[in-house]
Amino acid sequence: MRPGGRAVRPAMRTLVLPALIIGFSVVVIWASLQLDLSPPMIVGESMQPRVFPIVLMIINMGLAVALALQYRIAPPKQIRLEGRSTWGTIALFGVFFVLTVYVDMIIAIAATVFLMCLLWGERRLPVALAVSVLTPTTVFLLFDKVLQIRFPRGLFTNWYYG
Amino acid sequence: MLDALLAMGSVVFDPYLLLLIFLTTIVGVIIGVLPGLGATTGAALLLPFTLTMAPVHAIAVLATLYVSATFAGSITAILINTPGTAAAAATTFDGYPLAKRGEAGRALGIAVVSSTVGGVFSIIVLCICAPLLARVAYEFRPPEYFALALFGLSMLASISAGGAVRNVIGGVFGVWLATIGAEPTTGIERFMFGNYELYEGLSFVPVFIGLFAISELLVQSKHLNRAIVAVRLKAVMLPSREDYRRIWKTVLRSCGIGTFIGVLPAEGATVASMIGYAEARRWSKNKEEFGNGSVEGIAGAEAANNAATGGAMVPTMVLGIPGSGTTAVILVGLLVHGLRPGPYLFTEQVDTVYQIFGAMLIANLMFLAMGLYAAKLFARISLVPSKILWPMVFALSVIGAYALHSSLLDVWVALVFGVIGFLARRHGFAVAPIAVGLILGEMVETNLQNSLKMFDGDWWLIFTQPLAAMFLFFAFLGLFGSAIFAWLRARLWSSD
Known part of the structure; x- marks a missing residue:
């Protein structure tokens, strides 16, 4: 297709x-x-x-x-008809859902961003990795420190919140 | 009035607010130059970041983003023939041809100056008209509000994207979404399917993030291999005396058109710029230049789209009826920050209202400076590849959706509405009508119920109220006017 x-x-x-x-x-x-x-x-x-x-x-x-x-x-x-990238992105929403429920929301965002970069054609792994780590981390810290919003408990947040 | 002007001027003495306006203008221009990320998506993404701000700061940030992103769409429209926002689509018609002739700096200069004049003009109109309209709106009772909300919905039939029928279907769907949750009068649960997180209804913010940001992400995933050819830009030039002589009438006309279109509920900058451009061509002595780099074409479109920003704030703040997709987000911002839009806002929160107007005025002056001196830099940002940009937007979207109520349900709502929005757009439906319907839904139902109580169940008595009857007549014209005129024209033409 x-x-x-x-x-x-x-x-x-x-x-x-x-x-x-x-x-x-x-x-x-x-x-x-x-x-x-x-x-x-x-x-x-x-x-x-x-x-x-x-x-x-x-x-x-x-x-x-x-x-x-x-x-x-x-x-x-x-x-x-949409190509692989569109349906793949919608499928990634499912991956994000599963990872959020069973692992951790921030890890789920990082993993989804990384996979989305690759799916959309980014071939430079270090770039995809940097985007997928820096973006959720920056937004997480901004919301946590400045806006004081607590994120749902999970693998990463359990470690972060203690 | 003097108090209002003092409140407006007080913005200059609030360094924190000035800093926020400055930073938001930069963010707004960046959002505006990135194709796909328009003012509405930007405002929806920025809204969660304003949660801890004071109400005046939060709304000033959203309003600043609105005016700066609306202007910035013209930078990429002129330099890479891709409008950063839909409102800048008409600017490509003459902006890009002029840029290809080596006059990109001149085209941008005309766009920046026209946008600023349009924006400032509409804010002056906003300052004058909004309190006058608020005085009229004091007299409104449930029948008038019900009719007014219907008028707002009927105007969906004529917004730019989608067709009339599809837009109204979207609007009705949005109104239905507003019925989800406990019914306000009786407390009876509707369409909650046992999920008590929906008791107070669908939260606007995640729905908007889904409809505007996530659906756009899916739309962009279809255009990954789009080639971008940028035109060289040396420096932005202020218009010459000859340019001013040619465009001043067009700019003034477009200011009026844009402000008027903006004031109409549910109409926005995109419609304004198209009409502004068409009228510029109609009145021009140099029609042959249109499409080949006409300075009047650029001025007509740009003055109109920025004039619509101030105009669209009038129904939003005075009546609680969004004047465009972005003002729908601003309206949600007002509600989130405890400011109830309506005529009472102009008596109870007059300082806040005029500080917001003042912030919009300063934002217009700031983007004038940025457009003249930093357009070249901002244009480079538009070349950020989609494969990097949109995954970042995904991260912002889901965290933003979660932030308002710290609820994972809101995240799922955003994702589901992202897919719904994408499928709707795939079939030619615009998403803005769904958002407007969602906002107006409660207003329609509650005021209909109260009207029925007022008239002991005799619904037809709504038509006996002069203002309500007038709004209902306008609503009828909004829905069927173009069809009736087309039919009449065909009849008259055939009888000739």
Whole structure:
């Protein structure tokens, strides 16, 4: 899947995107209908908490239909599928999540920055290493010393905070 | 008024604030020259750093960043044909051709001077108009605020990026996001799915960091191999007398256009610069020069985009309705620092308000100096490779998202909204409408509820309130005006 190689056909998107919006709206309406009802003496002449989100989603469904009609008149431009760097970056968010939860947030940031530099084409390892160590360290010290914000406990912060 | 002017002038005697403005102007110019990192992303990233500052310092920092980054986009627009910010896109049309002819210094000089005039003009208008509008806004009750918020949302239909329908879908999605958490009147939990960290709703800061900074990171990952050809720059030159003679009318016109566009809710510097450029061309006697290095084209775009910065602060501070993506972040800054935007800000916090205006004025003068004497240096920063810059932005984003509430949930929210923002932009949706919708969501719902209570459930009585009816009419025009005019024009044309 190289960038610029394949592209999504516009005909598909004329229906897929509005359908997704309508599907999302239906799910939200369903979830809204599951919300508790408030006693009338609290709500008074106003509306139940479920009403407003339902009204919003009905408007969104109308707009999705308008979008589908608009796409039929003027089909959207072809979307070039993203390359390795984009999907790889999103995957790195997952790596960051796992490392933050199970190891340490600051180490997770350093590791993600390092891997992102390499993924985005940085071939000079010392440069990638310097960026990945200096950036989180500088920002961490700034937030810790100046803004006095405590970071979540982990491998590095346990050592740092004692 | 004298008190207000004294408060504005007091900025000069606050060395700490002056230092902050100076440093933020540098940061703002750096953010402005780095393609992709615009004023909105910069403000979202800088907001967590202001947490421990006094409110006036914090908002002054954000406002300074806004004006300096909006100007700085023109440096790369002229030198490397890549606008540092979307608001400088129109500057590339004539700035780069003029620079290629060996007149980069002249192009930058015109851009700097036009930007400064535009910025100063809009701050003068801000100082005069904001208190007047605040006096009118004192009379607003729930129906008027509800109608006004709807008007703000309707203006999303006409913002530059995306299409009208897609922008409104984004706005409605943003309003829905604002319903997440406990409903304010009844306390009933909505869409929290058992997560009590969401009880007070989604926090604005991580959502904004996700929508603006992380989504931009993903967009930039698609353009890693973009080649940059920089034009040589010897020195920035002040415009000659002949240049002033040619541009002064254009600059004045663009000042008016930019300020007016900025005042309109949800419109911003990008729309202003495009209209400023188009009007400069329309009124010019040298139309053939446009696109080939016209000094009027540069002046028209630059004066308008910086004039929009002051204009956009008017609805933000007076009505709590953001005038642009960046002012949406500034609005969040006001809320985070305990300053409730609205007409009462102008009676209860008048010193703070005018100190912020004063800071914006000084920022304009500082970037004039920086633009004239350090543009060459700043232009080099724009050549920092993406593969180094954006991983650093990732680190700043996640730590910034965490900082406000020391909550890891905020970090996950930022990442999720980064991906949502990226996917939205991939399909031609702009992210600013989602941010504006999120901010206006509570205002819409709460004021609708209060209006219903006022009128014993008769919602149609909202239309009997003159100001509310006027705003609703404008909202209708904002949504359907262009379609109605197009239809009318087609009918009249076919009947001819």
